Amino acid sequence: MAWINYHHLYYFYLIAREGSMAKAARRLRLSQSTLSIQLRQLEELMGQKLFDRSKQNLMLTGTGRVVYDYASEIFRLGNEMLEAVKSGKGAGPLRVNLGILDSIPKSIAHELVIAAYAIDDCFVSVMEAGSEELLGDLKSHRLDLVLTNSHAPLTSKSGLFSRCVADLPVVVYGSKKYAPLRKNFPDSINGQPFILPSFHSKLRHDLEHLFKRNRLTPRVIGESQEIELDKRLALSGHALIAMSSYRTEPFVEDGKLIKIGVFEALREQIWLTGVKMHVVNPIAAQLLETFSLVEHA
Template sequence: MSWLNYHHLQYFYVIATEGSIAKAAEKLRVGQPSLSTQLKQLEESIGQELFERKKQRLFLTEAGKVAYEYADQVFRLGNEMVEALSDRLQNNRVHFQIGALDSVPKHITREVLLAAYKAGNCMVSVLEGKGEELFRELTAHKMDLLVSNYTPSVDYQKLYARSIGKLDVVVCGSEKFKQLKRNFPASLEGQPFVMPTTHSKLRRDLDHFFTVNKLRVDVVAETQDSSLQLLLGQEGVGLIPVARHAVNELVKEKKIQIIGDLPGVKEEIWLTSASRRIENPIAASLMKNFKIED
């Protein structure tokens, strides 16, 4: 039975990732001659050349590509094991790490967090940001779940998304827009709007709604931050199209008014997880059971 030196495998993996022995040596803080020697020892132990040099650059051979895929799985699984074991604190509390897109209404994230505490004894870490950044973090197992209002692209094949709710969308505004309730939605013609950014599915659905109804609106601001959109709406900067679920409390407090419903326009919310050998029990429970309550 042949024996694999995992230090050599790690060195190979970093060289392949960095694209050169010089960069890998700097990252690993190992001398280049020593790194070259240990790479050679790995190649001799498996009987295959892993790199070929072209124009002073290293390129993976076919055997190198296969080795890289296996090395990637080995180190991802190792990191996952360390995370899973270290996530159990001394009081047996599970560390649950969740991401949320800026564009997801904050009360939705709050509902997910409250459900996490009901699912088990846990300590929660929340990371907010942009979609592609957070999907990459999820793929790298730097978080357990992601709350989003769109699904990951086909580039993220190891991610699994589940719809947790389709929310009715309404147009809201401050007191000065209350007269627009009459003759809605025709009354929206030419009115100022604070819209979600063009990357979101909701924005595309809104543009489609306005086109079908032959309405031209004045987009005075775009933001992917749902909290900022609500604040601008309350200040009267423009009308805001948002999930009814997100404004119920503000309507009760008379901080904002619902001008009208947008029939056929929904905001769909998703929970996304990454494929893992060792599942976080809180994440597994939410992926199986959590739904947004109407």
């Protein structure tokens, strides 16, 4: 009976995931020649080539794709096993790893963390990043849940499932000097300075579509993925901003930043996404089932 060398399998898995021998070698801090030897030994064990080296780019063969799928599951289960052992009740509070899209308002992220603490004694770790990075970490079980503003792409192999936890109106805010724009909104924003979310944000694309559909022509002077910066620029009077209305910050509540108008045809949804696991994190499972946000005026 042939035994698999799991070091060789992991090297193959990383080469396939990184897309090149050079990138995998840098990540593993090994020479390309060493990796090539290890890969050749794995191919000899399999009795078939795993990569098509006749093409300009390193491409998986049919057998390579099958091996890669199995390797992905093997190492995913390994990570899950380690996390399950580390988060065992006997070792202390259960650990919950949350991923938060960097453009999600901090008030919403705060609600998710508080909800986790309300379920049971736990240690909460929060990571902020872009959607692609967060979903990648979720699939590899480095995260238990991810909070984003879009539904996760679902495939038969992804194991991901999402639930909408909020459906929020999108509001235009500005400093007090923009109060006259409340009249004849939204046409009143034509020609006015406006800061949009960055291009990777779903809200950015929704706003641009709304502007085009309604022939609105605000003067876009910048873009940002940091909501706190947007609000401070609006507070200083430099521009208008658009964001969901959930739990407005104190400087909105005290009147320093005012509501100019609501885009009635536009909503921002917040989605909580989990991934199928053999060992279920009970706090993450309950959050995915019950967590929701109630809109505040």
